Amino acid sequence: KPDKGGDAVDKQEDDDKEDKAAQSLLNKLIRNNLVQSTHQVEVLQRDPNSPLYSVKSFEELHLKPELLQGVYGMGFNRPSKIQETALPMMLAEPPQNLIAQSQSGTGKTAAFVLAMLSRVDPSQKHPQCLCLSPTYELALQTGQVIELMGKQSPDIKLAYAVRGNRLEKGQRISEQIVIGTPGTVMDWCTKLRFIDTKNIKVFVLDEADVMIATQGHQDQSIRIQRSLPPGCQMLLFSATFEESVWKFAQKVVPEHNLIKLKREEETLDTIKQYYVLCNNKEEKYQALCNIYGAITIAQAMIFCHTRKTAGWLAAELSKEGHQVALLSGEMMVEQRAAVIQRCWLCVAKNAWILQSLG
Incomplete structure (x- = not known):
């Protein structure tokens, strides 16, 4: 685990108001089990003539036995609504790019973690998958999912690119999966050369709406994306698709498939809500x-x-x-x-x- 964290650019000027990153993290903590959402999924394929596949079980994905064991070990019995369609796209050959709208509790993190683990060649000791998160806490949470799902794949290693993780000058990351915040990842890829990006197979940009709300993260993410090799699979996830997020997504993820939620309501059907009027x-x-x-x-x-x-x-x-x-x-x-x-x-x-x- 990283000793310290938090990118300097992760800190907001308004210390008193709750920011998007805090909201996202707390949503994840509250909804740490899969929510059986009633959202209907709308799929727009890059090639409309291509067949659209969906799965009802993880066995249909033909995963490596150790990954299937890791999935079931986390308590997933069957794919969630979004996973049913997203996983066949993410695991397809040749790899397909994806922009997906997904909220906490829908199995989104497990889906892209499974995609990363599936693409890794454990015999190759260099970065093959890169995941950006807006904050240290969100990176740590995703990292824990990677460690749990990859528990039966001990040769797959994870590195955290967050401020406070200090490497010696000239050192190169040998772990196959790197997760971090944009500012530190950019420094490690460009200035410090800790990360060699030429073999990156999968690039994940998580919490895109949170990312662009933080000053500097949008430009840093685009610069990182431009350093990746041709053919690298791009996966972007966002809880919302307001215009600014959509423009950012199109810059980062070319020739993409798109998964959106048809239902606009964001509250969960399984939670009763009450309010009490108070003056102070x-x-x-x-x-x-x-x-x-x-x-x-x-x-x-x-x-x-x-x-x-x-x-x-x-x-x-x-x-x-x-x-x-x-x-x-x-x-x-x-x-x-x-x-x-x-x-x-x-x-x-x-x-x-x-x-x-x-």
Whole structure:
């Protein structure tokens, strides 16, 4: 694991407002299991005359036995709605480029991780797959999926290209999969020459809408893409497709297939939603206490608009005897990663107080 992280360009000027990267990470943490989405998938192929394949089981993909074992080991029983169509495209020969709209919980990360692992030649000790994430935390989360799915493929190694991972001058990355943030990856590819891009087979740009919301990431991603060899498979994923994201996607991923979600609603059908009108934070706190007094809550995630409010609420709940973990943007990256790791390991907490991870 990287010792430290966080690209300098990953930090937002507005420290108090929750940013897109924080929202994306928290969505991933909340929806860490597959959501059986009712979204209908719309597919636009680069070649409309080409047959469109979909699968209903992972066996139909003819994966290597160790990868199939890794998929089932993660608890995936069958492909999600998006995976049914996306995986045959991503695993096709010759490789096909893909732009896909996909939200957290749809199996998107597992899909492109499976594509990367499938393309790797373990006998070749050089970078073959490159994945860009907007922040250290998102890179770490994707890296954990790679490690879990590739557990039965010990010869496939992973490197993190994030600030704080220091290599000696002249050193070259030998790991087959590299995941990192745009600023550090660009430095490692161009200035420092730690990454040799000439053998990259798969380029993944995850969370594109988050990426372009961060100053500098868009240009850095385009520069990295231009350094890759002809024939490199390009895969781009975004939760939204507003005009700025679409323009960026078209620059980065030429001659692509497109998968979009037909249904526009973003809320999950399986979650009931309520709201309580409050005039100030004290009333909000009292409403929260009423909830805790009325029902049994094993775990909860509480979102606050500012770090100051998050700290205040964490202190108040602690006074009431609740076990509270605070996650906010002023914490060191190592501290944030430790809190997230405890969440992954399902250590019981009465409440998680979260704010911007910027």
